[in-house]
Amino acid sequence: MIVKEFNFLSKRYFALAISAILLLTSLVSLTFKGLNPGIDFTGGFSVEVAFQEPPVINEIRDALASGGFPEAIVQSFGSSKDINIRIMPRENIDNKAIGKQIEAILNNSANAVELRGSEFVSPQVGDELTEQGGLAMLYALMMIMIYIIFRFQWKFAIGAVVALIHDVIITMGVFSVFQISFDLAVLAAILAVVGYSLNDTIVVFDRIRENFRLRRKEQTLDIINTSINQTISRTIITSGTTLLVLFTLYIIGGKSLEGFSLALIIGVVIGTYSSIYVATTSVLFLDVSATDLMLIKKEKVDDGMP
């Protein structure tokens, strides 16, 4: 090789330590602090209003409390004039009346208010969503595993899935530690992270497989290192362009896409790292060797190529 290779895997124990710390922090936070579930999961009532002038949030809180909603969560939403009010589900909730009631309470002040949107979700739906989300994640992981076993080999499948679980837990961990609202869009983003992180991992694995076939005499460690080196510029460029658009989305996409783009940003960063270290290290630990890939017939190089 003309370009000097960087020995990525020599740092693998250091990376392992970082991953362990991140995973542990995430798991502890997820267990004890939990996520801050959005209305999609808890159920309840949420209104989005726009004031003419930036309002004082505490005044809104007081007005709502005296109007019969002491538990209302009041947050600014996007600009300083936009306010989101959330009310948890409660007994005999008459959601038809709540919207009007809140509007009436807010309209009392001199500051004109416009009802921009409202949302009601029954708690039942929330429970189902949690179940469905978990199931979706499980199915995605299973199908991906089957595909990789079929296309590569079981050791690679385990490596890829370990990396995916690693990414999902850490991304969710960040949402837990900072108590960022976890809504339906964030769940979708995390599933997209699964797809994205996998993309990176597959590219590296593909190279490892190719190199195993080309350089039979080399050590596994060297082959993996070479493969990472050969794919690193692609990994960085693709992650870079993806992050570029994600930051755009985060900044100008509006409040409703903020959680979504944040989850993807975290996921892409972690996913890039994990495809370099976690997936490859797992494969190394499983003691992958050239013989593991021998059983698969060597594909023709031009399989259907244009």
Next chain:
Amino acid sequence: MNQYPLWKNIMVIVVIILGVWFALPNFYGEDPAVVIAKENGLAFSQLETSDIEEYLQEINSGYKSIKRQEKQILIRYDQVEEQLSGSDSMRAYMGRSATVALTFAPRTPNWISRFGLKPMSLGLDLRGGVHFKFKVDLDAAIEQRLNQYIADINKALIDKRIRRNIKKQGNVISIELSDPEDLSRARSLIREIDPLLVIETVPGITSPGLQVEMTQDQLKQRRDFAIQQNILTMRNRVNELGVAEPIVQRQGFDRIVVQLPGVQDPTQAERILGATATLEFRMVCENESAFAAEAKGRAPIGCELFVDRAGNPVLLKKKTIVSGNQLIDASQTFSEGRPAVSIRLDNKGSKSMLETTKRNLNKPMAVLFIQQRQETKERNGQFVTSSVLEKEVINIATIRGVFSSQFQITGVSVVEARDLSILLRAGALAAPIFKVEERTIGPSLGQDNINRGFQAILIGLAMVVLFMIFYYKGFGLIANFGLLINLTLVMALLSLLQASLTLPGIAGIVLTVGMAVDANVLIFERIKEEIRIGNSPQASITAGYQKAFGTIADANITTLIAALVLFTFGTGPIKGFAITLTLGIITSMFTAIIASRAIVNIVYGQRTINKLRI
């Protein structure tokens, strides 16, 4: 030399032309507009249209055009603000006789729309409107059917003078018989009612009894029927509301999703959609004291205790003369200055009404108003919603003459008369429903979402385009061209499929912009490597495309798996994201591998290159 066979070049050109063609309507944009539809479902006349136009000119509303189409009138505006104030003034002008909804009307010129081409349909979060999700109470649907069976069985056994005691235990009807001799007769009578029912003999106190159950198939059929019937009824009701492009769809096992674009007041829509109001006509139990029955807490035999609107007890006969499902038409009118509902009965109802009024001249008849109310209660820390049947006597009138198919009822308010006539016209729900989700998106929020979404696409695209040129020079330009084709193809497919584009859908497109270059990056990096090893530029191009292909396929297929799982499990907004992501992945494979290669071949393929700048 790198050359594509002619057919491949032609294919690329054809795909690009088709993509541009189908995406074309989107480039013209849409006008904010207002749709007016009459509540009674009739079309507007030319005269009415010009009346409205005159009024619009009178109030100086800055409308762009007004057009009569099918049963609606469409008024276009330049600005969303004008549209909003325009819809307010139209609402005031039309009054109760029509519904006014906000919408977007494509600006596509005639020569394109003549081919049936449509722009992408915008989701509710982009155009504003109301979204509902209802849960159908399927247990209640089963129970209704069981009650029907019980009534039928009871009647059959009475007719044959079989002494019995019928009870319902869960989903099982248990029949106690006094005389063991009746067992086989009872069994065959039940068989006659429905040969499919499962009938079992069980030991009883004086005689063996029978247990009757519906089969699993029957239960499933009943549930499916309840949902389909409900969807039909709700569609009718939505049509009565006169909303443009409504969606009423089954979702999952027992859910129905209703989307009403442009509607701003969820209260009215929900009142009509979820209402179960219906009427029943019964005779009054005259010789009994209703107050005495109320004090005892029990009604005399053959009578049932109700309250009227003032809260006074009323005793009505148990037998129903006519029920809501025997109505064929209902409309709101006024009778002697009071709001009323004019009603027409079907054949069976008319006959029953004729007989009753003939036999009961000068006797009082009552109109019973029945509706389901929802109650949310906490049970073991879980919130459970159930439906409660509310029955109220709205009117008692003395039968003054014989009538059959057509008559009026009073005792309702103006709004009730209107709602009731809509509900009776549209048909009853086969099972009660309750709302589990509601989202209202105001028009300003929708517009905001569109603006932000498209800005994000454009800025994201600009940054990626600049980066690619900076990093890959000429090849970057080719990748960028591929990216533009890719976006056009995604737009074309979305327009063709008419899948609604939501805000998460736009996010999916933005993500595609970032990820679509990946395939090109893989190829270009491979070409660079080949050159580094010392291969000739032409050989490097060939090898780069060839070697990257397997990797691209593997990587995209696994991402596709994740996207498909998202699509299968996701609802609403998530589905929108999954659709654009899936389409984006598929089209990016075409543009990055085949289309970009075609351009590379045209630019570099025919000549000898000494050095490749990449």
